């Protein structure tokens with residue numbers, strides 16, 4: 001049988017993981033990336049147990065555990081440092097059977113890239129359209145049109161996916177979630193917990209990355225499009241009086257290390273992730289707010305599932321139908337849960353509502369809290385067909 005070809009639009013974490021999953025199943029894969037250089041913007045990332053399991057299925061579990069930091073204990077706190085709920089990392093690992101990791105995004109991206117055969121990734125190539133019937137992909141590279149024929153096309157082109165806009169024209173564009181976020185990965189030698197702290201309309205999270213590095217992020221409820229001349233000064237102004245180690249982390253951060261993004265999500269869930277030979281994946285399919293730390297984890301689940309259903313001899317429409325059935329309900333439920341977590345956590349502003357939530361969290365038995373945290377991360381890759 002002739003070698004079958006897959007084209008992936010977008011070389012983010014989702015696109016690279018999908019390319020690898022398909023390559024491992026015998027597909028010849030080309031990844032078309034708009035950016036002139038392969039890169040991943042955005043400090044650190046938390047990979048929950050589901051994503052680590054997904055990377056295990058791609059034979060990258062050992063490598064990602066070597067790159068990341070596991071075993072960080074933490075939980076939920078109030079802005080003044082009071083613990084609302086504690087999570088013991090060893091206990092969480094025991095419940096889920098595998099660990100969660102804090103990883104630098106650049107290291108994760110490099111690991112995925114380097115696992116692909118040479119020549120797979122074409123940078124500077126913007127995808128503009130795909131024909132769901134023939135699998136023809138149209139793009140532009142160095143001012144020249146590019147046309148590729150594929151048996152399977154993966155739209156992993158992120159939040160503002162060109163393929164989603166072309167092939168799902170009735171879907172509303174991503175909606176502003178109501179929050180803006182800052183983040184940085186910095187050198188910091190003191191131990192920090194993997195924790196999230198909530199203040200009125202705001203949150204601050206810390207994730208140890210290992211090797212003396214810490215990833216912090218901060219979010220507030222705000223109008224979209226805000227920018228400060230000095231974003232670090234803005235974060236210090238808003239969070240510099242929070243509990244330890246927040247002031248020390250901000251003091252150890254350089255202005256050029258801080259990245260700011262307004263948070264957008266697909267507020268209207270897609271009715272289908274598949275059209276003909278084209279499947280959407282990652283943020284292109286289900287961009288969610290980061291309040292559960294699951295966006296990239298879900299992209300990795302998508303990628304591993306696609307590889308599992310798309311064996312080298314399967315009928316592509318049937319495989320993609322299975323992909324849609326396996327992925328859409330779960331990823332959309334997690335997107336809804338992320339929005340709910342934002343409403344109960346960072347977005348809550350009324351003092352009475354905050355006091356009631358905090359009291360409820362403090363009264364919740366630790367085993368129940370642990371099960372709640374573990375729920376979304378409890379996923380196993382499907383058996384390859």
Ligand SMILES: Cc1cc2nc3c(=O)[nH]c(=O)nc-3n(C[C@H](O)[C@H](O)[C@H](O)COP(=O)(O)OP(=O)(O)OC[C@H]3O[C@@H](n4cnc5c(N)ncnc54)[C@H](O)[C@@H]3O)c2cc1C
Pocket residue numbers: 009010011012013014015032033034035044045046047125126127128156157158159160161162181183217261263281282283284288290293294295296297298299
């Ligand atoms: C503040 C913040 C914190 C987060 N924290 C976490 C976390 O801790 N854990 C977690 O799991 N998730 C987290 N997320 C979510 C996570 O970052 C995303 O869900 C994930 O990166 C999506 O990956 P992706 O590959 O689908 O899309 P992207 O990373 O957006 O990649 C898309 C790629 O496609 C390229 N592209 C776009 N258009 C085209 C085109 N037309 N042609 C060719 N290429 C194109 C882009 O250049 C890009 O390289 C966070 C998000 C934010 C904003």
